[in-house]
Amino acid sequence: MNSILQQYSPQFQNASLEVISGGLINQTWKVTAKGKNFILQRINDNVFKEPGKIATNVRLLADHLTAIESDYFLVSAIKTESGEELAYETGKGYFRLTPFVKNSKTIQVVETPEQAYEAALQFGRFSSSFSDFDAAQLHVTIPNFHDLAYRYKQFENALLTGNPQRVSACSEEINQIRSYANLVDEYNRIRMNPAFKLRVTHHDTKISNVLFDLDNKGICVIDLDTVMPGYFFSDVGDMMRTYLSPTNEEETDFSKIEVRPMFYHAIVQGYSDEMKGALSKDEQNSFFLAGQFLIYMQALRFLTDYLNNDVYYGAQFEGQNLARNRNQLTLFEAFTAARKTFSK
Ligand code: GN1
């Protein structure tokens, strides 16, 4: 990676790099150079076909904050010596360097409702900071990213064109996915309902995308690759998908999957504390649906990828994306069964 860092400034000559694992799509390193820390990311251009769009989006958002004199904290990319927001090298791809925010930390697992509250507050604040910005100006960095109808179509295509052995061995999972397809109709209705607005939406609200200070208060959100116009349920739903259970999508002992109602309330509260004024009545009444949409969509995406020979997410062992699909279906059923214990 050192030749990439050379594009920035001579201070990176003897930089040291440490891999940060976690994401399925991009690769990330912590860089230390002359006593300072940075984050370097390689953007997966199989997934983000036009990485320049990400940089343009972040610049548009940063310019807006400057124009309205907002003190909202957005982590922007450091420019290369030739003034680019991305460093590119043939054969290596696109890279982005950002400062490492001092006295910040990330967490990998949500252990307390307070953490869920803080994160939800941060994702709500992120969207509400751009309430005067026309989200339609943003580039779509991944077309149809959280479009449930489109994801369902991809799944149906995989049944026809995917690995036939895998398709015939997964009839149980396929039927289970099909049995909840009414959610796709529900999604289509929402898309037609003007009470559901397109706003500046993060689309990847897992806990490791929130920076916390040393007193466990949220500072800001990071990983702005999937910031696009979107619906509130993407951000709220993905928090439910990733904060409610003490286990994540990699857990293969499904008996450990559970839904913690206190964490559900913390997400609704934190997000509403920033966004309630902006949300329509219909949106406020759709928090539970948000969780169902996103958990279901992730189950769908993992199964589709398994049927397509793991081309998108990759797999470290045979059957990993099928196991992830089963994990998410288990979570979906636990979430649905817990409905009575939620107020909305
Ligand atoms: C991917 O790589 P990561 O963890 O940031 C995916 C998300 C999924 C997530 C599941 C661009 O995110 O949509 O929810 O995996 N991002 C993309 O772990 O596809």
Ligand code: MG
């Ligand atoms: Mg991400």
